[in-house]
């Protein structure tokens with residue numbers, strides 16, 4: 001997960017830079033204070049942030065891989081850490097067992113292995129919704145309107161064509177309703193796109209897209225060709241390739257286009273419009289490469 005953490009840092013850095021007048025005017029942040037938040041013995045695997053309890057403070061949604069063993073009832077879970085109203089920058093300790101307030105079962109099996117989480121507004125309510133990718137369950141779980149104070153979340157599962165590895169959200173068909181794209185591993189790797197209906201339900205848009213190489217490990221979205229339609233950028237680890245799913249002009253799905261080789265192995269991807277100016281129109285793509293080789297973070301234009 002170190003690569004993903006670094007990637008997240010790059011995107012945050014990017015958003016901060018884009019708000020300054022120019023990259024050269026950007027002041028280097030310092031991260032001198034480290035705080036650890038204990039979320040019990042399960043390994044955290046992915047994190048997203050939103051204000052789920054509408055108190056004006058950002059909260060954390062964290063997926064956890066259970067230390068599952070036969071005969072136990074310790075599920076893989078998603079947990080919400082509420083921002084502590086009494087102590088800015090800190091988070092309240094969530095429940096230790098499923099309470100459907102701060103802790104949710106995801107996936108259909110105990111060992112569903114959640115590996116990615118994303119926030120999106122999937123219905124008409126103001127409460128943010130969550131999408132969790134369960135790699136051992138070949139599913140995504142939508143957690144609608146998780147309210148860590150009052151409860152009442154609605155969990156719905158959708159099957160994916162292979163083992164999901166990463167998520168991207170956006171209004172890909174430009175109908176005003178948020179959609180979800182899922183990068184899946186397996187052989188061959190696939191990308192499935194689910195259309196949102198604006199009421200909280202998803203339905204897969206057409207067939208999934210064959211990524212040829214094994215294991216689509218990362219996905220990001222942006223209008224990379226600047227035609228006004230959101231596209232997808234996908235990395236496949238086995239053949240070390242960046243591919244684009246370019247939204248078709250008729251808005252009926254995507255065309256898969258080879259992007260470039262990425263060496264060494266790409267492990268995570270993000271896109272953000274970091275740099276402005278004539279040379280830098282549109283979003284940049286950041287790819288974390290296998291740190292066992294050179295620990296590099298690449299930017300692709």
Ligand SMILES: [Ca+2]
Nearest residue numbers: 051053055057
């Ligand atoms: Ca909050």
Ligand SMILES: [Ca+2]
Nearest residue numbers: 125127128129
């Ligand atoms: Ca909602």
Ligand SMILES: [Ca+2]
Nearest residue numbers: 171173175177
């Ligand atoms: Ca849509």
Ligand SMILES: [Ca+2]
Nearest residue numbers: 223225227229
């Ligand atoms: Ca486009």
